[in-house]
Amino acid sequence: MAECAACGGRVEESFRFCPWCAAPQRLKLVEFFRGYAVTDRERGKALRVSRYLGGPERHVRFSVWSGEGVAEAAVSLDENEAGRLRRFLGAPTVARRRASRRAAARRGA
Numbered sequence: 245m246a247e248c249a250a251c252g253g254r255v256e257e258s259f260r261f262c263p264w265c266a267a268p269q270r271l272k273l274v275e276f277f278r279g280y281a282v283t284d285r286e287r288g289k290a291l292r293v294s295r296y297l298g299g300p301e302r303h304v305r306f307s308v309w310s311g312e313g314v315a316e317a318a319v320s321l322d323e324n325e326a327g328r329l330r331r332f333l334g335a336p337t338v339a340r341r342r343a344s345r346r347a348a349a350r351r352g353a
């Protein structure tokens with residue numbers, strides 16, 4: 245049994261809405277990302293990222309979709325691993341590091 249974040253009422257975990265106050269229990273954000281085809285087999289593929297924000301099962305789910313709209317693989321990350329991925333993707337790229345090294349060399353640093 246879960247607890248509604250809006251009213252504190254007890255809610256079955258399978259419920260999508262609170263029966264007491266009607267607040268959504270599974271807040272989900274979905275975004276599709278077009279794949280970059282490195283090989284011909286990857287052409288048309290996409291990555292779907294679903295963020296489940298509500299309820300006790302906060303997580304991020306990644307699924308790889310074929311060009312025909314079929315989910316071929318999926319994996320979920322808990323909040324800690326999703327945060328680690330966010331930091332990894334937000335880390336400076338090699339190109340930016342090289343550019344800042346060149347700028348530092350010009351300044352004589």
Ligand SMILES: [Zn+2]
Binds near residue numbers: 249264
């Ligand atoms: Zn409620």
